[in-house]
Amino acid sequence: MEPFRVHILGCGSALPTLRHFPSSQVVEVRGKLFLVDCGEGTQIQLRRSRLRFTKISAVFISHLHGDHCFGLIGMLSTFGLLGRTARLTVYGPRELETILYSQMQQFCRDMDYEVDFCAVDTRQRAVVYEDRSLTVESIPLDHRVNCCGYLFTEKPTLAHIRRDVADFYEVPVSQYNLIKAGADWVTANGETVPNSRLTLPADPVRSYVYCSDTHYMPTLASQLQGVTTLYHESTYGEDNLQRADKYYHSTARQAALVARDAGVRQLLLGHYSSRYEDEQVLLREAQEVFPNSLLTDEMAVFDV
């Protein structure tokens, strides 16, 4: 299967610590890189990750709190200094447009590439990006300001040719694409070989959803049925349940409830409050509800 991975650049929350950077991650799908959120220091973390800056084709911003977007102008500016020429599209809540362009006007005057802004309606689920390999959908979240998650779903691939069977029936390579797409094969002496003999099933479709920041949304699970990997903010433990409620954040246990109810394969925890010196308590609370919960950490890479 082609790579579908998440590279964690930052999994802390609003207050910076020496353990965590603010929110930022790179979703890698079939060789393309998409940046999701861009807290201060993202460009430093990108450099540390050794991911190719030039391969980032789009940036998705969840909401306009500083820990999710203060690194954007610096990163765009650095791309310019590094001689980027490829267009870059920034997706985010419409309030971002004015801020972004006014900063660019001051700081990014001589760049050799264009930055397009594409406003995302954070209140509805919709496809905001699509190419040959994947779609990206907005997923409305419940936070103090307009905020949405992003669901990355790869497009179905074709079936795999069984080379041994194809060779046995002397199928020319020129016919492979038709067969991958579902065609049977008729041999020279008129025998029909059914497609199911000639192929192995396509890889299962994988999907990844980034949900940060959000109040616990019991209804979110129904939106995420069948998702492979869920990143769900888990700012607090149960000891700060009321604080989570007050600031429209979630506890690790609540993240796990969403994961369990959506039936995902794995849950990635992040957006940790600076008050947790050791996030193991968050992990334990999540695993009590959903065993396949994992702590994210800077520079960690997860297969979707």
Next chain:
Amino acid sequence: MEPFRVHILGCGSALPTLRHFPSSQVVEVRGKLFLVDCGEGTQIQLRRSRLRFTKISAVFISHLHGDHCFGLIGMLSTFGLLGRTARLTVYGPRELETILYSQMQQFCRDMDYEVDFCAVDTRQRAVVYEDRSLTVESIPLDHRVNCCGYLFTEKPTLAHIRRDVADFYEVPVSQYNLIKAGADWVTANGETVPNSRLTLPADPVRSYVYCSDTHYMPTLASQLQGVTTLYHESTYGEDNLQRADKYYHSTARQAALVARDAGVRQLLLGHYSSRYEDEQVLLREAQEVFPNSLLTDEMAVFDV
């Protein structure tokens, strides 16, 4: 003598590297902290330095290139999250005002402290800040955009009482301040003890100037006569003299020429181009002209 120090938070230039952060430093004068420039990641470096965030009373921005100010909004926002209540003044070129306030309007709505902006005319030398302990003056520099350095000069202190002599003549402690300020002492039997017998000279006045970014300015030295410590950008070595000229930067040797001609005590080098993996070459070139040149580095602290 009371502390007068410079804490280096970042001494890299526009392109971030894993060795250096962009420009930022804290000038500590008699217990007060002043931030000079605020590149991306300054708040992380501040945390790392263990300097008290709350003690920063003013921020001085040299010019509006991203590597000197992209960390400002994040730092101000974090001060708010940490519950700061004390007013903070930001000094910088007037173009900063609109950018700063429009960002604050979006990102810093519920802060318990005020941020004042004070426009600095970068084209003239003038006192921009003054308190009981020091003055800060703008020093015009020659860069691609409006840019000035900042000269921190402590105010003269009083003379020191010679306790042994004062005790011998039975001078009451209540008279010490008068004597420190220059008064003689008349003993009970009418003998006049001259001030020079009772005191040791005040500490020499120290001063520190931050000059970054700038083209080499031979005239700068005359402005900086008697300065104790000079921080002068040294983006390039002599191998990139033409590049320095083109982009209005200086070489380490040019920084040393300014230091030598101004007769400063020590020269701090910084704002290194990312192309120098090892800045020793810059140090050597500076020391050939001005032996007491030093390389700065993140978390290094220099006594002025």
